[in-house]
Amino acid sequence: GQNIDQPTEMTATEGAIVQINCTYQTSGFNGLFWYQQHAGEAPTFLSYNVLDGLEEKGRFSSFLSRSKGYSYLLLKELQMKDSASYLCATMDSNYQLIWGAGTKLIIKP
Amino acid sequence: GAVVSQHPSWVICKSGTSVKIECRSLDFQATTMFWYRQFPKQSLMLMATSNEGSKATYEQGVEKDKFLINHASLTLSTLTVTSAHPEDSSFYICSASRGREWDTQYFGPGTRLTVL
Numbered sequence: 370g371q372n373i374d375q376p377t378e379m380t381a382t383e384g385a386i387v388q389i390n391c392t393y394q395t396s397g398f399n400g401l402f403w404y405q406q407h408a409g410e411a412p413t414f415l416s417y418n419v420l421d422g423l424e425e426k427g428r429f430s431s432f433l434s435r436s437k438g439y440s441y442l443l444l445k446e447l448q449m450k451d452s453a454s455y456l457c458a459t460m461d462s463n464y465q466l467i468w469g470a471g472t473k474l475i476i477k478p
Numbered sequence: 479g480a481v482v483s484q485h486p487s488w489v490i491c492k493s494g495t496s497v498k499i500e501c502r503s504l505d506f507q508a509t510t511m512f513w514y515r516q517f518p519k520q521s522l523m524l525m526a527t528s529n530e531g532s533k534a535t536y537e538q539g540v541e542k543d544k545f546l547i548n549h550a551s552l553t554l555s556t557l558t559v560t561s562a563h564p565e566d567s568s569f570y571i572c573s574a575s576r577g578r579e580w581d582t583q584y585f586g587p588g589t590r591l592t593v594l
Binding site for chain 2: 402404409410411412413414417456465466468469470471
């Protein structure tokens with residue numbers, strides 16, 4: 370079957386670094402996406418990985434290991450506005466996005 | 479670039495009425511548009527995928543006669559919830575991609591529907 374796992378909730382301190390993990394099992398693989406979703410709002414695109422390795426984009430980085438079915442989103446220099454849900458989604462062989470349930474990130478001062 | 483708008487942002491309607499939600503790509507041509515619904519504290523659920531000029535492809539369990547989707551142009555798709563009932567109350571979100579289904583999706587701000 371198809372399955373995406375990510376932690377339900379994480380807490381971190383302002384200014385710190387946090388890593389949100391995502392493991393997946395899908396029928397085929399055409400890339401992995403990370404989206405940020407603030408409460409009551411639609412998701413916004415953060416990153417896309419299709420090859421192994423680390424992609425850095427400002428304070429956010431995303432890592433992919435296809436052999437392990439594993440990805441993480443790394444957030445540095447955390448700010449209060451980073452409090453949101455972070456959704457991991459993979460694209461399967463039919464080019465359909467399979468969504469994780471999201472990780473609620475709580476930032477404390 | 480890649481801005482997607484939705485209208486209305488929220489709507490309250492009586493049971494039995496129909497509601498139309500518009501999704502527009504403002505600064506790019508959206509070959510493919512997607513409609514999702516999201517219940518509180520749950521992930522996105524894909525309802526249907528539509529390509530400009532062709533009929534929408536609905537996901538299993540989604541009633542095509544109840545959720546009418548029209549993708550008439552490269553910048554506009556509409557979702558009409560017909561004969562809405564309280565259980566249809568949800569957060570409806572559209573997304574659009576420049577190319578086909580495998581391209582990055584950009585999301586609209588969502589429409590919160592409440593059916594009384």
